[in-house]
Amino acid sequence: MAFPRKDRPVSDFVASRYVDEVIxxxxxxxxVSGTIHKILENSVxxxxxxxxxxxxxxxxxxxVVAHKNYTVQ
Known part of the structure; x- marks a missing residue:
C-alpha cells in the first residue's frame, strides 16, 4: 500500500532552478562549480x-547539494 504524496509549497528559489544550470x-x-543534473525536493x-x-x-x-548550500552563477 502506497501513501499519497503530500503537496508542499516550493520556494521561488527552487522553482526557478533548471537542469544544466551552473551552480x-x-x-x-x-x-566547486558544477551543473545541475537532477532537482529533488530538498537538494540537487x-x-x-x-x-x-x-x-x-x-x-x-x-x-548531492542541499538547496541552502549553493549559489547560482
Whole structure:
C-alpha cells in the first residue's frame, strides 16, 4: 500500500532552478562549480569535474547539494 504524496509549497528559489544550470558550492574548503543534473525536493544532484571530485573526496563526479548550500552563477 502506497501513501499519497503530500503537496508542499516550493520556494521561488527552487522553482526557478533548471537542469544544466551552473551552480557553485563549498565543500572541504574548496569552491566547486558544477551543473545541475537532477532537482529533488530538498537538494540537487550536481555533476562536477573529476578533478573537483578528487579534491573534495567524492566517490564519483556526481554529488548531492542541499538547496541552502549553493549559489547560482
Amino acid at each position: 557553485s558550492f563549498n565543500r572541504n574548503d574548496y569552491e 544532484i550536481v555533476k562536477i569535474s573529476e578533478q573537483d571530485a578528487e579534491n573534495i573526496g567524492a566517490a564519483s563526479n556526481m554529488t
